[in-house]
Amino acid sequence: MTDVAVLNRSQLPEGVSLEEIQGACPGTDGQVKLRYYPENRESDSRELDWTSVDPARNFTVQWKLQDLAPGTSYQLEFLARKDAGSAVSDTFHGTFQTAGGAEMAGPLNFSIVSCHDYDRKDHPDGHKIYAAMLEDDLDFYIHTGDIEYYDKPNPYAFTEELMRFKWDRLFALPLQRDFYARTTAYFMKDDHDILYDDAFPGMTYGPVTFERGLEIFDEEQFPSRDTTYTTIRWGKDLQIWILEGRRYRSKNTDPDSPAKTILGEAQKQWLFNTLQASDATFKVIVSASPVLGPDRPRGKNDNHSNKAFQTEGDEIRAFVNQFDNIFFCNGDRHWQYVTHFEDTNLWEFGCGAGADEHAGGWSQDNVQPEHRFLRVKGGYLFGQVTYENDQPQLHFQHRDVDGKTVHEEVFDSSGAPLQ
Ligand SMILES: [Fe+2]
Incomplete structure (x- = not known):
């Protein structure tokens, strides 16, 4: 049995879709943007422009940051919007260390x-x-x-x-x-x-x-x-x-x-x-x-x-x-x-x-x-x-x-x- 729909169905209660299962967090179409800067140096911030998420890859985007300084703590700001015509719908902040x-x-x-x-x-x-x-x-x-x-x-x-x-x-x-x-x-x-x-x-x-x-x-x-x-x-x-x-x-x-x-x-x-x-x-x-x-x-x-x-x-x-x-x-x-x-x-x-x-x-x-x-x-x-x-x-x-x-x-x- 390799019919994917049948296999998916076999794991779900009758009449319930995967999106309705507890904890489900399905992806969606949209665009994201990244801004990052060394801690306490927001004036040195760089931006990667709006990019559409890839529905073929579970609605993800990957950025590779090539210009990072060693031994440095960075601040990240992510922005999300539905498309080029819509307002920013979500932001979140993060940090990482090199x-x-x-x-x-x-x-x-x-x-x-x-x-x-x-x-x-x-x-x-x-x-x-x-x-x-x-x-x-x-x-x-x-x-x-x-x-x-x-x-x-x-x-x-x-x-x-x-x-x-x-x-x-x-x-x-x-x-x-x-x-x-x-x-x-x-x-x-x-x-x-x-x-x-x-x-x-x-x-x-x-x-x-x-x-x-x-x-x-x-x-x-x-x-x-x-x-x-x-x-x-x-x-x-x-x-x-x-x-x-x-x-x-x-x-x-x-x-x-x-x-x-x-x-x-x-x-x-x-x-x-x-x-x-x-x-x-x-x-x-x-x-x-x-x-x-x-x-x-x-x-x-x-x-x-x-x-x-x-x-x-x-x-x-x-x-x-x-x-x-x-x-x-x-x-x-x-x-x-x-x-x-x-x-x-x-x-x-x-x-x-x-x-x-x-x-x-x-x-x-x-x-x-x-x-x-x-x-x-x-x-x-x-x-x-x-x-x-x-x-x-x-x-x-x-x-x-x-x-x-x-x-x-x-x-x-x-x-x-x-x-
Ligand atoms: Fe294990």
């Missing part, structure tokens, strides 16, 4: 989250982590994916219409809206944001192909880039790497071998070369899924901590272990953890799911020797660069859904842990 680059030393705050959806939100207005993180004065935020779940009910999103319905509904939530209007954000995707659990190239969900799932994420719903993996020098002391974990992967079901990959050869060489070349004090690799684990003992064949991708996992772990200042952060797993293997330089910080309702998949009693911390609850990971007697320190704090710190690890400028 990265400082290799020359700029100074404190930085950031957060990393994973795994939440509309149905498992913990507040009528959204997810409580977004209210908590607004208090953190973040320079930037990274979502590691499973931002929504196409393959969970109410509705199952196995058509493009239903997929867009889920994005529009989630990002219309007040807590999410307030947070994103004021925070520099990087969005990574994972399996549930493309098609469904453990998806890999070649799969389909209803009539939607894996390639179409990538397009909707990478070119329509979230900011488009030439490559979906990137590295950003946030300051003299911090560089981050954001990995692409789905686009280039082998089939999960293939036997493990030196050719079997999650990153793909080009991305892997780029990762190794750029890590080697970087003189940042702290280097943080953000991966959608775990590299160290441990993952669930049975049934997983999707990430570098699983046997199914062990060869490439070992190659990455051996490379990173040569350095004493590289840290893995990951999403995907629905519990919070810190993993460190004694006598290695390997550290991994799993941020956990975005709500307590969403936590699970590991037993709180199952503490392994490599676990420095384990908590089967929701929350987020807060990261911080601070200075002690002019020397930089890197902090990772696991936080609960209300922003309370439940665990902290601190590293000195050589990358050594302080406790």
